[in-house]
Amino acid sequence: MLTQPEYRATRCTRYRYRYSECSRCAEACPHEAVELSDEGIRISASACRNCALCAAACPTEALLADNLPRIEVLKRTAKLPEVTFACAPSELNGDEIVPCLGGLDAAMLAYLTSRGVAVTLAGTQHCAECSHGVRGEARLGLHLEAVEALRGIVGSQKWAEISVPDEGETEPGKAGHDPSRRHLFRRFVGRGADQLTRPISATEVQPVPLKAIRFAAPFSTAGRELLQILFEAAPQDHVPLPAYPALYAAKVGIQPGCTACEACARACPTGAMQIRESGTAWELGFQFSRCVGCGVCVEVCQPHVLHFQDEMENLAKAPEPVILHALGKQRCTRCDRFFISPAPGGNLSDLRRGRCGFFVHFWLKESLMLTVPMNNFQICRLVPRPQAEAQHR
Structure with missing residues (x-):
């Protein structure tokens, strides 16, 4: 049975300031399950598919997805030489099964790769068929762009690569191939991601x-x-x-x-x-x-x-x-x-x-x-x- 993310009101900017126009969680949700109000937000239990995209889009972590516990995931994977994240809708095997690859935020990916953990993202070729796909792919593009910026500032000598399997080469239970970052960014960065989240001017x-x-x-x-x-x-x-x-x-x-x-x-x-x-x-x-x-x-x-x-x-x-x-x-x-x-x-x-x-x-x-x-x-x-x-x- 699907559950919905936990909402912590005191962390929400709409709750802290009732006139706030923040709508990051609603814009990231592909199922229109987030309802905005002056009191904060409400998640519709009937519409929510628990893809965790709203939780990944919230900068104050007012939403907590139980199917993507970030700290527990990092504890399990930080000491591995490589880790494969597979999205649940694709039915692929991986070291960690996540509801949507767009829920892997930039801080998580940068933390792992900066410690030499090679990250493989399995299931990206399934985005076109997935109900989370359009928003999830755009969120993933935002996070990959941010990781690349951090890599260039901190220094990438010890950073491992983030890779995805080739389209058409992945079957359920198998993930392979390691394309270059240029190929990765051609696929995900710049697909309307700036419309999902932007700084407030x-x-x-x-x-x-x-x-x-x-x-x-x-x-x-x-x-x-x-x-x-x-x-x-x-x-x-x-x-x-x-x-x-x-x-x-x-x-x-x-x-x-x-x-x-x-x-x-x-x-x-x-x-x-x-x-x-x-x-x-x-x-x-x-x-x-x-x-x-x-x-x-x-x-x-x-x-x-x-x-x-x-x-x-x-x-x-x-x-x-x-x-x-x-x-x-x-x-x-x-x-x-x-x-x-x-x-x-x-x-x-x-x-x-x-x-x-x-x-x-x-x-x-x-x-x-x-x-x-x-x-x-x-x-x-x-x-x-x-x-x-x-x-x-």
């Missing part, structure tokens, strides 16, 4: 109210940790790594205009966006080694100053976050509470104190910055002066 995001951000404890993903392992012994003077959607890693940049609303840090599921405070300063930090490129920080950013950069740095674990934005704290002369000034070293003559009480705020020429409690945490927002004055009467 700031121009695609529409402004929405800052509400319904569900806060939960940050977590790390197994795929991101596997990518970091590849760079533990890598040279530090490597060329920058281009951003690939299937790598589930990204480098976030910032433009001028941050309002210090902290929404990006509240919505970030992995803790890559961090708020660091002291008695005198407020800082927005970015922990690159925790970022999986889900894009929820870019979506939730109201002034649209956050963006994904085109290139990434070393994927190894970074000891300290990069400070994207820093502001100095000031003390309110009426309530004695701290507030954040609009810019480091800002001119306090531009600030006009107002009543505090339930709100902590300061006047900034034509606007009022309000800090209000929402969902057990505080959010700052800019309110036009006439509206703010009306609220405080």
Whole structure:
């Protein structure tokens, strides 16, 4: 009996931020079994065929497929000289039977081949007949392209090859032949894969109210940790790594205009966006080694100053976050509470104190910055002066 992937809501960007437009799992599903909503997603038990493509497409690992346990598979195969992955619909034999070859993500394939494990993908000639085939083949192309990029950055001297059997030469119970990577990429890369998964750009995001951000404890993903392992012994003077959607890693940049609303840090599921405070300063930090490129920080950013950069740095674990934005704290002369000034070293003559009480705020020429409690945490927002004055009467 087929089962459906387990859904972990607190890892889902649509659950963490109800206005998120992430649809990676639905776009990867070939059976239209994933239903999207402001509360997250729901998987239709009647439509799902448990191909695990939705789980492979999710950068935050909100979906967990029991028929493709990635860590257990890696433990069984990492010490073998070679391993054959066969897709279940093809009925071919292999060391590991997987529901769809497109469910083998780039982190898994790179981890094995970087350790000298030769990987054979058996059953690719069955994609045209398989109900998973169109989406599965495109997902596999994305992952192979990402592995090739990693191979070129880290160095391929010790990396083993990924191969597929020739079309027409594979029978049930047998897999053979080892074509070149060029032949492999001609078959799989560039088959509409860019339409399945792509980074979110700031121009695609529409402004929405800052509400319904569900806060939960940050977590790390197994795929991101596997990518970091590849760079533990890598040279530090490597060329920058281009951003690939299937790598589930990204480098976030910032433009001028941050309002210090902290929404990006509240919505970030992995803790890559961090708020660091002291008695005198407020800082927005970015922990690159925790970022999986889900894009929820870019979506939730109201002034649209956050963006994904085109290139990434070393994927190894970074000891300290990069400070994207820093502001100095000031003390309110009426309530004695701290507030954040609009810019480091800002001119306090531009600030006009107002009543505090339930709100902590300061006047900034034509606007009022309000800090209000929402969902057990505080959010700052800019309110036009006439509206703010009306609220405080």
